[in-house]
Amino acid sequence: MSVTLRALLADPELRLTAHADAEALERPVSWVHVSELTDPTPFLAGGELLLTTGLALRPEECAEFVDRLTATGVAGLGFGIGLSHGAVPEALAAAADRAGLPLLEVPREIPFIALSKAVSRAIAAEEYAGLRRTSRAQHELAQAAGTSNGVAALVRKLATLLDAWVLLLDPAGTLLHAAPASAAACRESLIAEVDRLRAKQGLAASGISVGSREVSLQVLGSRVRGFLAVSREGPFATTDHHVINSAASLLTLALEQGDVLRSARRRLRAGFFWLLVHGESLRDAPGDLHAELPAEPMRVLVLHGQRDPDDLLQWLETEKPSAPMFLAEHDGAVVALAAEDDVGWLTSLELRIGISEPCALNEVAEGLRQARQAAGATRRHGGVVRFGELAGGGLLRLVPEDEARAFSESMLAPLRGHDVLRRSLQEWLTQHGQWDPAASRLGVHRHTLRNRMGKVEALLGRGLDQPGVRAELWLALQVLDRPAE
Template sequence: MTAITPLHLEVLAGSEALDRKVRWVAVSELEDPTPFLEGGELVLTTGMRLSAEGALPYVSRLVARGVTGLGFAVGLGHEDVPPELVEAAADAGLPLVEVPRDTPFIAIGKAVSELLAAEQYEEISRAFAAQGRLTRAALQPEGMNAVIERLAREIDGWALLLDAAGAVRHAARAGRPSERARALEPELARLRAPGAPSSIAVSTPGDHVIVQPLGRRGFFAVGSVRPFTPIGHTIVNAAGSLLTLGLEQGREQRAADLRVRAAVLRLLLTGETAAAGEILAAIGGELPAEPLVVLACDTDEPAAQGLPYGGLTVVLARADEAEDAIGRAAGRGRVGASGPVGYAELAVGLDQAERALASAAPVARFPELAGQGLLSLLDPAAAAAFSAALLAPLREYGSRADLIESLRAYLACNGHWDAAAQRLGVHRHTLRYRMKRVSELLGRDLDDPAARAELWIALSAG
């Protein structure tokens, strides 16, 4: 309102509200122009149909409609602004200005139009400048984190970068980020649902929040104590585009890096250690010194220095640093570790790590499993199936369990008839007969050490 003072307008009432934004200028001589208004207008009138008694209802209707101000032209229908109108405007807090006869309404309309155009240009300029600062932030080494920091400053509020599960990846000026993230769970659930909106805005007294998805890989949220203006929405949308692009570029870069690391592992397994080291050095990696321990990690998120291998991540660690590497890898999933090997025995180390990973333990070390016996190295389900298949003829023979127990005692006593018969409490000729039936049912020679070994494994796993 103060910007149109060169038009010689005199403020008669409502000076405390002169900072209200004018959206447009409306000229009307109707007793009730409000049906033709949207709110935010500066209404200009000569008061042709305005009486002293109608001043208060007239002002009340304008205020209820959200009119920004009232301009009253003198020298036509009224020589002076009616005091009843001045009093009603003052009581309602409605800015009332006197328009001199020499100032045409069209001049006021043009002045307001120019001011609105200048304001819009300024907003666009601010938006472009903010986008430029956000773009420069995105090019920094911190990437998306820098964008979040810049965004919080641009909106004079807080900002969060969240992963797909809603956990905080980075926060700027957010106070207690974890609490804010938990408070956003209903909005995140809506954005994950089919047919979800492109963004969600939530307003509460003193807190205005916008949440947007970043593809399927995460979300970001911003908040301010003041409602977001159009330029604020523009800045938030620009930040969303940069964050989405950053995620996609990061994903592509990680995929390319993983392909290179997979090639490094293939070279190592074929004995091309020097070539593998050169390729790894090109992407900032380094082969550990021998002896080394091979880790097979069952995780959806490859370790930073991991080498993809099928559905696993393989980590090579110096033997003296293996426990630290196991601890870091265990935070992402199950881990199997080999014994110390050299690069020439890398395939053996990888096999040991995979066998250790196949055990039921979250963290398993092959040397420890080997010390627990051969069965600890076998897959439990496969061992049980082997046992059931091999011993099935004995279990099915007349539903008698004495053949299996007799075989167990015979093998435990290393084929000594007297010792085994004494353990079972039977005559040794009875034991001989039973072992003959076992040999016939299984089709195996019990004097063969290989057959004895398989039968002992089957009995232990059954």
């Protein structure tokens, strides 16, 4: 607790007399300064107890003298009597009372240095107590970090030490731990500030107010391992900030170690999936990896998104449902093995996804091939493509849009401006070259249709009796009839 004017008054060796109300005596004293200048404010920083004998102070200057001290923010004024003045000047006492400036009367036999020593000893004792408190807190935090669930224990211990609520958030701002549990409801009020700190891309901290509470919020780690928020009624002392910083360092280390473990586990999953694809024995693989496999039959999914595979995999691992789902990185993409019921969660995400047909565990290699082919079709259209849909989409799905349209426009260029001939050609091809059905659909006589087809052959310079020509014309008409992308 800070040194106050009341504490100095309570020291019997100083024998001070107060000319101030009780509330004003609670002001903390940062230091003691002695000056006989009529304007000592250039040498003051605020919070000091200014001591003077009033050697150069005239009665008419008292009000201005007090106003300057008040504006500077001094804690109080100590006036030594028995030298320049036998008692505190009435004008000075009145001005101090009017301005609310605490005035302490210092008897002649008490040297000013006695007050300086008293304040210095109190400040030193306070700093030592703060160091001891910080040291004990750091020791308790380190002990908590060494427990089996160190991160959660650290959060709870910090909340106890500071009598505050504490939130630990992941890099996305999702709640990881809260102490007490009811503090979880406060997360929403911090999201805007979390987003602002994240945008700074590096170590950052801020102090904000939420209602009547002060909140200390800081980024954990230079690569944003998470966010630590600590809040309580009233301001944090310097020692409180030391404790918070110690907890932040320990949490950063714990989260970084967790990242190392998660990275190692991802490598294990990648190796496990490689064994599945290559049909190798899985007897020596960790049992908990087997537990992540869904029941057969399962689907193989290949996922692509805006994030790089490592970030995408980390995000999916955090967000995935509790049901068994195997996630791994393979050949620069994220792959998943999921039951049909859980595929819907993945397809609800804004990702490009290829999905295989149902397969058994020993058929994962074929499932991966199918999922890759389906994922390849998403490069043009995005979204989700199932392998079974590829055949339904026809050959046109496999041809790049710009190349297909250029070929079609070139091939059908001779029919440009001959809409009747083009429509007749399309109907005739639709009816597999049968004259009567095509003529009936067009509402013309079959001889009329034969004449039209003769004109088409002449314009195109190609015979319609060749199967290859018919196939190319049909594809060209299909391409030009679909909307351009």
